[in-house]
Amino acid sequence: MVNAFTSGFRVAQAKTAISKSLPDETATAAALESAQVVALGILVREQLTREQFETVYRPFASILPGPTYRPAGPIDQQIAAFMRLLPTLKGEVEAEVSVVAKVLSASKPAAPAHTAAGGVGVIAQPMSMDPAANYTAAWTQVIATANQIGRTQAFRAMQDSAEQAAPHDGLGIVGFAGVAAGAIFMRDALPIEKVLLLYEPFAAAFPYEALA
Numbered sequence: 001m002v003n004a005f006t007s008g009f010r011v012a013q014a015k016t017a018i019s020k021s022l023p024d025e026t027a028t029a030a031a032l033e034s035a036q037v038v039a040l041g042i043l044v045r046e047q048l049t050r051e052q053f054e055t056v057y058r059p060f061a062s063i064l065p066g067p068t069y070r071p072a073g074p075i076d077q078q079i080a081a082f083m084r085l086l087p088t089l090k091g092e093v094e095a096e097v098s099v100v101a102k103v104l105s106a107s108k109p110a111a112p113a114h115t116a117a118g119g120v121g122v123i124a125q126p127m128s129m130d131p132a133a134n135y136t137a138a139w140t141q142v143i144a145t146a147n148q149i150g151r152t153q154a155f156r157a158m159q160d161s162a163e164q165a166a167p168h169d170g171l172g173i174v175g176f177a178g179v180a181a182g183a184i185f186m187r188d189a190l191p192i193e194k195v196l197l198l199y200e201p202f203a204a205a206f207p208y209e210a211l212a
Contacts, residue, residue, distance in 0.1 A: 005036050005039045005040050005043070006036055006040075011032070011036070014032060014035060015028060015032050018031045018032055018035070034059050034060075035060075037056060038056060038057055038059065038060050041053055041056035041057055042057075054207065054209065055204075055207070058203070058207065058209070061209055072187070072209070072211075073211065075184060075185065075187055075188060077211075078184050078187070078211040079158065079181060079184050079185060081210075081211040082162065082180065082181060082184060082202075082206075082211055083161060083162060083165045083181075085202075085205070085206045086162065086165040086166045086167070086177055087165055087166075087167070089166070089167050089173065089205060090167075093204070093205045094167060094169075094171060094173065094205075095171065096204055096205070097171075097173055097176070097201050097202055097204075097205055098171035098172055098173055098201075100200060100201040100204070101172065101173065101176040101201035102172065103131060103132070104131050104132060104135040104197075104200060104201065105132060105135060105136070105176075106131075106132040134197060135197060135198065135200075138183075138194040138197045138198055139179060139198060141190070141194060142182055142183055142186050142190065142194070142198065143155075145186055145189050145190060146182075146186060149189060151185075151186070154185070155182055155185055155186065158178075158181050158182055158184075158185040159178035159179075159181060159182050160178070161181065162177040162178045162180065162181030162182075163175065163177055163178040165177065166178075173201075176201050176202075177202075179198050180198055180199045180201065180202055182198070183195045183198035183199055184199070184211070195208070196208055
């Protein structure tokens with residue numbers, strides 16, 4: 001059964017189907033691997049804890065709801081939960097958040113922070129699977145969208161609140177907490193994959209789907 005998910009005719013079929021939506025070979029390979037991991041997780045679900053299964057299934061949870069999937073709560077409820085959880089980041093978990101955040105922003109010298117309001121330009125689409133480029137492009141899109149729909153002031157206030165709630169201990173989490181909160185605040189105006197990407201540094205500490 002495991003071989004059926006990792007080699008053979010069915011895998012070739014899945015790769016062909018994925019490549020129709022993702023012409024980039026690197027993206028196709030990543031998507032196929034993700035699908036295989038999720039399929040294997042379903043196969044051995046009874047041997048996993050609920051938390052382990054939800055972590056494995058997470059890439060598909062918003063597209064194909066899993067057995068334990070719950071619809072996202074209201075935006076204000078999600079933000080309140082995020083704010084409550086931020087001060088709990090300690091030790092190894094906090095260090096992991098910091099490492100993931102720095103990898104995602106590797107193309108920039110510092111964590112994304114406030115951006116001045118102004119004219120909205122065309123959002124450049126990332127051309128590869130470079131996490132830093134995708135993260136930066138997603139954040140640029142959030143800022144532009146906030147300006148377009150007149151939410152800039154409230155958007156910045158949400159960033160400030162998250163930055164104040166985050167640990168201020170030199171690991172650089174503060175700015176990323178503001179980014180994640182801003183993404184949640186703009187959830188109704190953004191593709192869900194952009195929200196999840198900007199929330200990713202905190203996903204292992206407290207999964208986005210668990211904000212309630």
